[in-house]
Amino acid sequence: MTISNHKSVEVAKKLGDQLAIPILWFLMVFSILSAAYSSFIIYQKYNRFQSEIRAQVQQQTHSASQQMGSKLVTTMQAVDAFAERITALEDKQHAPQLLAETFYNNEDIFSLNVTFHPYKFDRYTRYFSPYYERLSGPDKKFDLVDYDKPDVEFSWYHRPLKEGPIWTEPYYEPQNNVLMSTYSVPFYDSLAAKNSNAAPLGVIPSDVSLDHLTTSLKKLKFGLGGYGIIFSKQQNLISHPVFAYVREGESVTSLSQKPEFKFLNKIGQCFDDDLDYLFFNGEIMDNDEHYAACTKIPYTDWILITRMSADMFEMDKDARRQMNIVAVGCYAAAFIFAILLWTRQQKISWAQNNVSISLLLILSTVMVLEFARSFNTIEEPSTVVITSTAQREALETSYRNRMLQMRIAEPNYVATGIYVESIEFVNANNVHLTGLVWQKLTAKQRAVILPQVKFNEAIESTITEQYRKELQDGGLVVGWYFSIETRQQFDYSKYPFDHKNIVLRLNSADLGSNIVLVPDLEAYEKLGKMDNPAMAADIVLEEWRLKQSYYKYTFQNYNTNFGMDSFVNQDISPELNYSINIEREFLGPFVTTLLPVMVMVCLLYACIVSMAYTPYGDLRNNITAVVFTILLAHYSIREHLQIDEVVYFEIFYFLLYLLASVFMYIAHKYYKAEAVGGDARFYKKIAGVWFWPILSTLIFITTILTYY
Numbered sequence: 001m002t003i004s005n006h007k008s009v010e011v012a013k014k015l016g017d018q019l020a021i022p023i024l025w026f027l028m029v030f031s032i033l034s035a036a037y038s039s040f041i042i043y044q045k046y047n048r049f050q051s052e053i054r055a056q057v058q059q060q061t062h063s064a065s066q067q068m069g070s071k072l073v074t075t076m077q078a079v080d081a082f083a084e085r086i087t088a089l090e091d092k093q094h095a096p097q098l099l100a101e102t103f104y105n106n107e108d109i110f111s112l113n114v115t116f117h118p119y120k121f122d123r124y125t126r127y128f129s130p131y132y133e134r135l136s137g138p139d140k141k142f143d144l145v146d147y148d149k150p151d152v153e154f155s156w157y158h159r160p161l162k163e164g165p166i167w168t169e170p171y172y173e174p175q176n177n178v179l180m181s182t183y184s185v186p187f188y189d190s191l192a193a194k195n196s197n198a199a200p201l202g203v204i205p206s207d208v209s210l211d212h213l214t215t216s217l218k219k220l221k222f223g224l225g226g227y228g229i230i231f232s233k234q235q236n237l238i239s240h241p242v243f244a245y246v247r248e249g250e251s252v253t254s255l256s257q258k259p260e261f262k263f264l265n266k267i268g269q270c271f272d273d274d275l276d277y278l279f280f281n282g283e284i285m286d287n288d289e290h291y292a293a294c295t296k297i298p299y300t301d302w303i304l305i306t307r308m309s310a311d312m313f314e315m316d317k318d319a320r321r322q323m324n325i326v327a328v329g330c331y332a333a334a335f336i337f338a339i340l341l342w343t344r345q346q347k348i349s350w351a352q353n354n355v356s357i358s359l360l361l362i363l364s365t366v367m368v369l370e371f372a373r374s375f376n377t378i379e380e381p382s383t384v385v386i387t388s389t390a391q392r393e394a395l396e397t398s399y400r401n402r403m404l405q406m407r408i409a410e411p412n413y414v415a416t417g418i419y420v421e422s423i424e425f426v427n428a429n430n431v432h433l434t435g436l437v438w439q440k441l442t443a444k445q446r447a448v449i450l451p452q453v454k455f456n457e458a459i460e461s462t463i464t465e466q467y468r469k470e471l472q473d474g475g476l477v478v479g480w481y482f483s484i485e486t487r488q489q490f491d492y493s494k495y496p497f498d499h500k501n502i503v504l505r506l507n508s509a510d511l512g513s514n515i516v517l518v519p520d521l522e523a524y525e526k527l528g529k530m531d532n533p534a535m536a537a538d539i540v541l542e543e544w545r546l547k548q549s550y551y552k553y554t555f556q557n558y559n560t561n562f563g564m565d566s567f568v569n570q571d572i573s574p575e576l577n578y579s580i581n582i583e584r585e586f587l588g589p590f591v592t593t594l595l596p597v598m599v600m601v602c603l604l605y606a607c608i609v610s611m612a613y614t615p616y617g618d619l620r621n622n623i624t625a626v627v628f629t630i631l632l633a634h635y636s637i638r639e640h641l642q643i644d645e646v647v648y649f650e651i652f653y654f655l656l657y658l659l660a661s662v663f664m665y666i667a668h669k670y671y672k673a674e675a676v677g678g679d680a681r682f683y684k685k686i687a688g689v690w691f692w693p694i695l696s697t698l699i700f701i702t703t704i705l706t707y708y
Contacts, residue, residue, distance in 0.1 A: 012591035023345055028337035035330035035672050042323050050344045054279060056457050061293050061306050062277070064228065067432060069298030072167075072208070075183055077205045078109050080165070083185040086204060087194055088115060092121065096130055103132040103139075110135050110209055114187075115157055116202040118148050128618075133284050134180065135209055149574060156182040156205045157421035167300050170210060170238040172247055178208040179238055179246055210238060228421045235271060241389045242522070260526060263292060263307070270294035270303055321375035325368050325708050332364040332700070354693045356638045361696035365703045373583070383577075384553040386519055387527050395553060397617050399574060400515065412449060415440040416506060417520035418578050421536045423502065428643045429490060430459070431502055435536070436466065440520055443474030449515065451478040456505035456575070460485040494706060495647035496589030499547070502580040505554075517576040520550040534578060541588075544582040552577050589649070592640075600626055600697065604656065616671045620664065627660045651702045659695060663687055 002039075011565050047439040088097055095114050103112040121128035128145035147157045156168050170181040186200035230239035235252040237245055245255070250273070255261040267280050280292040328673040336357055343353040351409035386392050400410055420435040439451045455461055462483045469477050490500050524533035529548040539546070556573045607614075607622045614622070634653040641647065670683035 010611065021341065024341045025343065028334055028341060031330050031334035031337060035327055035334055036586065038323065038327035042320075042327060042425045045323075047490065057293050057306065057308060058277060058279065061228075061295055061304065062163050064306075065304050066296050067298045068230075069300070069447040070302070072183075072297070072299050074108055075206055075208050076165070076318050078106055079112070079183055082112065083204045086187045087189075088191055088696055090190075092116075092201070094223060095121075099130060109206060111207040113144070114202065115205065115542055117146060117161075117200070120201050120226065123566045133207065135173075135180075135207065139579075150538045156184040159204055160184045160186045160203045160205075161200050168236050169236065170232050170302075172249060180207050181210055181238075182207050185526065201421075210248075218389055228304060228306045230297070231271070231303045238302065244522075267292055267294065267305070270305055275303065289306070316378045317375040321371050322708055324371045324375070325704055328364050328367050328371070329704060331358060335360050354689050356505065358692040358696040361693075361700045365696070365700045368700075368703050368707055369497055376499050384574075385529075386553065389521050389528055391519060395574070396516075396518065397686070411514045411516045412445055413516050413518045414445065414449065414508070415520040415522075416453060416517040416576060417523045418504065418506070418534050419502075419536070420534055420549075420578075420580065421537065422539060423541060423582075424636055425542075426485060428641060430485055430487050430493065432483075432485045433502075433504065434481075435534075436479055437463075437482050437506070438477055438479035438520070438523075439517075440471070443476075449513075451476065452508065452519070453480070453484065454507055455482070455484050456507050457482040457486050457642050482641050490642050492641060492647050495649055496584050496586060496593065497642065497648070497707070498584055499580050500544070500584075502582065504578040505581070506576045506578070516574055519576065521551075529591055535580070541582060541645075543585050545585050547581040547583050549580045550578055577590065592647050593633075593637055596653075597656070600630050600656060603629075604660060604663070605691055608667070608691055611667055611687060612684060615694050616667070623660055623664055623667075627657065630656050630660075648703075651706070652699070655695065655702070656699050658698075659691075663691070 006655055030178070085098060085102075086092075089095060089098065089406060095116075099112060099114050103109060106112075111131065112129040113129060116128040118126045127143075127145040127147065129147060131142045131144050133140055133142075148152045150158070153171075156166075159166050165183070165185045168182040168184065170651070172178075173180045182229075183204045184203050184205040186203050188194040188198060189201045211250060227241045228239075229237065232238050237250045237252075237255060242247055252264055256264040267278070269275070269278055275294065275296055277295045278293065292305060294303055294305045296302065297304055339353055339356050339360070380463045384391075384395055386395065396413055403410055405690060416437070416439050418435060418437045420433055422432075422434045426432050437453055439453060441449055441451055453463070463480045464482075465478065466481045467477075467479045471477060477527045486502075486504070488503065492498060506517055528534055529550045532549045534551075535546060535549050545628050554577055558574050603626050604623065607619060607626060611619055630653055634650065637647075637649065637653075666683050666687045668679050670687070672678070673680040673683060
C-alpha cells in the first residue's frame with residue numbers, strides 16, 4: 001500500500017512537471033496578448049478622443065467665424081442696397097430725405113451716412129455729410145466736416161474712393177466705450193457713370209459696434225480656460241473676453257510680451273495672407289492651456305484665434321487610471337510567467353526567480369501608485385467651473401432664463417472676490433483659513449443691497465471690515481478680513497497618495513434675498529486653474545502641495561424655504577464656491593510611516609532567515625517584539641490622522657500581522673520537524689525564499705484594489 005501511494009505521488013509529480021511548462025507558456029502568451037490589447041485600446045481611445053475634439057474645435061471655430069461674418073454681411077447688404085439707390089437717384093438733392101427714411105426704417109443699422117465729395121452736393125457747400133446713429137441710445141444726427149483731410153481717422157472716406165467697398169481698421173470709440181468698425185461704399189452720379197468706371201461722387205459709410213463679436217465668442221466651448229480673440233488685418237486686438245485689452249489698443253506685438261500671451265510668438269502662421277484654418281498642438285503652449293486654432297472671418301481680413309485649455313483634450317481620468325492599471329497588471333503577469341518558465345528550464349535559480357518577481361511587483365506597484373496620483377478626479381460632474389468671464393456670463397444668462405421660465409424676478413448679480421492667505425488642517429475634517437473677501441456693488445445695486453457675505457459650513461467665523469472705497473462709476477467696494485474654520489468630509493482611504501478639495505462656500509448673508517454671488521474675475525491678473533488666482537504666492541501648506549484652485553458653482557437643493565415665502569428658488573440655488581485642490585507631499589509620510597514599515601519588514605525577515613541558528617524561544621520572542629513595534633507604529637498613524645476609516649498605508653500593518661503569524665507557524669513546524677528528524681529544509685525554504693514574493697504580491701494586489 002505504501003509502495004502504491006509512493007508511485008502515485010511520483011506519477012502525479014511527473015505529470016505536473018510535464019504540464020507546468022505548457023501551462024506557463026499559455027498563461028504568458030495570454031498575458032502578453034492581454035497587455036498588447038490593453039495598450040492598443042488605450043492608444044485607440046486616446047487618438048479617437050483627440051480626433052473628435054479636434055473636429056469639434058474646427059467645427060466651432062468655423063461656425064463662430066461664419067456667424068460673425070453673417071452679422072457683418074447684414075450691414076453690408078443694407079449699405080450696398082442704399083448705395084445703389086443713391087446712385088440711381090436722379091436728383092441728389094433728395095439724398096438727405098432718402099438717408100433719413102432708410103435709417104429710421106432699418107433698425108439693424110447702427111449708423112448711416114451720405115458723404116459727398118466737396119462741392120459735389122451743390123457748388124456752394126464744401127462739406128455735406130449728414131450722419132445718423134443709434135450707437136449710444138436714442139437716435140442722433142450730426143454733420144461731419146473736414147473728412148477730405150489726409151488723416152488716418154478719415155480712411156473711411158479716402159479708401160473707398162480708390163479701393164471700392166472696404167471695412168476700416170477697427171477703432172475704440174471712448175464716448176460709447178465700444179469698439180467700432182466702418183463699412184464704407186462709394187456711390188456715383190448715375191448707374192451709367194458707375195458702369196463706365198467714372199470717379200465716385202462720394203461714399204456711404206456705416207459704423208458698426210463690434211460688441212456682437214465678443215458675444216459670439218463667449219458662446220464657444222473651448223474648455224475651462226479656453227476663449228476666442230480676434231485681430232484685425234493690421235494685427236490689432238479687436239475682441240477679447242477682457243475688454244480692457246481692447247480698450248488699451250493692444251496689438252500682437254504688445255500682447256506677445258505678456259506671459260499669458262507668449263503663445264502668439266509661436267502661431268505666427270495665423271497672420272499669413274493665405275490663412276484658411278490652422279490647428280496647433282499642445283507642445284507650443286504652457287501652463288494648463290495647450291491648444292490653439294485660427295481662421296479668417298468672412299468678408300474681412302480679421303483673424304479669429306481660439307485658445308483651448310488642456311482639459312478639453314483629457315479623457316475621463318478615472319477611466320484612464322483604470323485602463324492603465326489593467327495594462328500594468330497584464331504586463332506584470334506576462335513577466336512573472338516568463339520568469340517562472342526560465343526557472344523551469346533551469347536557466348535561473350529559485351532564489352533569482354523570487355528576487356526578480358519581487359522587484360517586478362514592487363516596480364509595478366510604484367507604477368500603479370503613479371497612475372493613481374496623476375489621474376485623479378476630484379470635482380463632481382454637476383459642478384460648473386468658472387475660469388473666464390465668458391463662462392461667468394454664460395452661467396448668468398442660463399440662470400436668468402431659468403428664472404424667467406419660473407416667472408421669478410431677475411436676481412442681482414453681486415461681484416465677489418476672495419484672497420486666501422493661509423490654510424491649516426486643525427484635524428482630519430476641520431480646516432482653518434484666513435484671507436480677504438470683498439464685494440463690488442454697482443451704483444444701482446448699492447441703493448437696494450447691503451454689502452455682506454457669509455461662509456457656509458463654517459463652524460467658527462470672524463469677518464471684520466477692512467476697507468470701503470467709492471468707485472469712479474458710482475459703485476462701492478467693501479473688503480473684509482476673514483478667519484474661519486470650516487468642516488468638510490475628506491477621503492483619507494488612499495493615504496498617503498491622496499488629494500483634498502477644500503471648498504470655501506460663499507453666500508449672501510441675506511438668505512431670503514434674490515442675490516447671486518458671481519466671481520469678480522476682473523480683479524485678478526490670471527484666471528487659469530493652474531494660476532491659482534485667489535491664493536497667496538507664499539502660502540504655507542506644511543505637508544501639502546497646491547495643485548490648482550478656481551471658482552465654481554454648485555447648485556444647492558434645499559427641501560425647505562426656511563419659513564420665508566420669498567425663498568422661491570430653493571431647488572436651483574447657485575452657490576459660489578472657491579475650490580482649492582491640494583496633493584499630499586510624499587516625503588513626509590515616507591519618512592514617518594513607510595520607512596518604519598520597511599525597517600520592521602527587514603527585521604521580521606532577519607528573524608526568519610536566522611531561524612536555523614536561533615533557539616525556538618528566542619525566535620518567538622524576537623518576532624513578538626517586532627509585532628509589538630508594528631502595533632505601536634500602527635497606533636501612531638491612527639493617532640496622527642484621527643480618522644475612522646482604514647487607509648491604504650494601514651494595510652501594510654495588517655499584512656505584517658498576517659505574515660508574522662504565518663511565519664511563526666512555519667517556524668513552529670520547522671522546529672518540530674527538526675526535533676523528530678523530519679524534512680525541516682522544506683519549511684526553511686518556504687520561510688527564507690518565498691517571504692519577499694509573497695509580501696510583494698500581497699502589496700501589489702492591495703494597491704490595485706485600492707486605487708483601481
